[in-house]
Amino acid sequence: MLRRLLLLLASLVLALPLLARNADILITGGTVVTMAGPNIENGSVAIANGAIVAVGPSSEIDRQFTAKTVIRAGGHAVVPGFVNAHTHVPMTLFRGIADDRDLMDWLQNFIFPAEAKNVDRDFVKWGTRLAAAEMIRSGTTTFADMYYYESDIAREAKAAGLRGVLGETLIDFPAPDNKTWDAAVAYIRQYVKTWKGDALITPALAPHAPFTVSADHLKQVRALATELGVPILIHVSETKNELQQVAAAHNGMTPGNYLDSLGFLGDDVIAAHGVWLTPDELKLFASRKTGVAHCPESNEMLASGAAPVVDMIHAGMEVGLGTDGPAGSNNNLDMVEEMASAARLQKVSKLDPKAISAREVLRLATIGGAQVLGLADKIGTLEPGKRADVVLIDLQQAKTQPVYSVESAIVYAASGSAVVTTIVDGRILYRHGTVLTVDEKQAIAKAKEYRDKVLASLKK
Numbered sequence: 001m002l003r004r005l006l007l008l009l010a011s012l013v014l015a016l017p018l019l020a021r022n023a024d025i026l027i028t029g030g031t032v033v034t035m036a037g038p039n040i041e042n043g044s045v046a047i048a049n050g051a052i053v054a055v056g057p058s059s060e061i062d063r064q065f066t067a068k069t070v071i072r073a074g075g076h077a078v079v080p081g082f083v084n085a086h087t088h089v090p091m092t093l094f095r096g097i098a099d100d101r102d103l104m105d106w107l108q109n110f111i112f113p114a115e116a117k118n119v120d121r122d123f124v125k126w127g128t129r130l131a132a133a134e135m136i137r138s139g140t141t142t143f144a145d146m147y148y149y150e151s152d153i154a155r156e157a158k159a160a161g162l163r164g165v166l167g168e169t170l171i172d173f174p175a176p177d178n179k180t181w182d183a184a185v186a187y188i189r190q191y192v193k194t195w196k197g198d199a200l201i202t203p204a205l206a207p208h209a210p211f212t213v214s215a216d217h218l219k220q221v222r223a224l225a226t227e228l229g230v231p232i233l234i235h236v237s238e239t240k241n242e243l244q245q246v247a248a249a250h251n252g253m254t255p256g257n258y259l260d261s262l263g264f265l266g267d268d269v270i271a272a273h274g275v276w277l278t279p280d281e282l283k284l285f286a287s288r289k290t291g292v293a294h295c296p297e298s299n300e301m302l303a304s305g306a307a308p309v310v311d312m313i314h315a316g317m318e319v320g321l322g323t324d325g326p327a328g329s330n331n332n333l334d335m336v337e338e339m340a341s342a343a344r345l346q347k348v349s350k351l352d353p354k355a356i357s358a359r360e361v362l363r364l365a366t367i368g369g370a371q372v373l374g375l376a377d378k379i380g381t382l383e384p385g386k387r388a389d390v391v392l393i394d395l396q397q398a399k400t401q402p403v404y405s406v407e408s409a410i411v412y413a414a415s416g417s418a419v420v421t422t423i424v425d426g427r428i429l430y431r432h433g434t435v436l437t438v439d440e441k442q443a444i445a446k447a448k449e450y451r452d453k454v455l456a457s458l459k460k
Helices: 002-019 058-064 089-094 103-118 121-137 150-160 181-195 215-228 240-249 255-261 279-288 296-301 309-314 335-350 358-372 406-413 440-458
Strands: 021-032 040-048 051-057 065-072 076-080 082-087 140-147 163-170 201-207 232-236 269-273 291-294 319-321 390-394 419-424 427-431
Touching (some): 021 051, 021 390, 040 058, 040 065, 051 058, 058 065, 076 358, 076 406, 082 269, 082 291, 082 319, 082 335, 082 358, 089 103, 089 140, 089 440, 103 440, 121 150, 121 419, 121 440, 140 150, 140 201, 140 419, 150 181, 150 201, 163 181, 163 232, 181 201, 181 215, 201 215, 215 232, 240 255, 255 279, 291 309, 291 358, 296 335, 309 335, 319 335, 335 358, 335 406, 358 406
Parallel strands (some): 021 065, 082 140, 140 163, 163 201
Antiparallel strands (some): 021 040, 076 390, 390 419, 419 427
């Protein structure tokens, strides 16, 4: 009898693995920074069908799941994928073209002429591929973009496996893709029809700024966004010069108040920069639920100023983090570096080393950005039910050791090169030093060709 009982128990033990749930990916043994609660030391994340299905201690999760792919994350931080809340990705091909200038000089004398002579669908395609490789390598899983030929950018982003809120630029002068306002509106209608409802791509409208788009056109954009049910991306209060232009044209109003007077602001508007928003405008933006994408390195590079991010947070605003375009105003798409800059800029502008913590800045780069982009129900934290946008950061490097605080190690010591695995929607885009979804060598070779072409065009 005892022998039969022992055999029965043994058979049950052997059968236990068969009772485990199937997963596609099991990340095990890392420090899981969920951004939804306390960190989990020696934790695991199980992924199935593009979603996170379980998060918890490895001792529990690993017994519950078997997986086709097991990623051993000892010595690594496991974090939500970074959300780059504002950029212009094809401008990778203009990287370094005109540094060390103020915004208006940079735009009017270099970027606008270079775009007029060089930007076409092929330019956008190769610039996006180059940017995608850079973002994937440094842990960005979602990005918000403002540029031209945005449907082509969407196609390249989706092929690379990235998530994007992608805005077709509207501006009151001929653009590389649409030479008239009416042509741009027609393009946008088709663009939204093509991409709305896509699992990875959210189409958006992107009026350039309050000083480059007329009041009537801004009202038209507001109505069109409401009709189509898509978000709006716009530059707001980036420089003092912008304040002066808007005040001179609109009875002394500030950009934020001017936009509100048009009925423009809302919870579907993402305002890039917000460097010169007044205390009253912070309250206004909070009440309208209009989010801001803070771009510290761009604001430093162009000497635009230091956005009042701490005050924005205290006012109840939603704030995310962005790199801005990788040409003259940054010049990279590294969100890990951006976090360090964001923290230090707030500390020095407030003359207070306690102004913002590493954990708070990591929040801006993850769930903060997701909230600004209207994606917080899908991404930004590591929780069951969220889409599986996950990044692994190697903290065993000399520059990050020893680790007393994982958030401090990520924000103040690491850089994008510490990222070793990038996963979007349950698909591995980067592992073992290789970008799996973009031909990186080909993109780099094309970038070199475009450098020569752009230089030649500026001499004409």
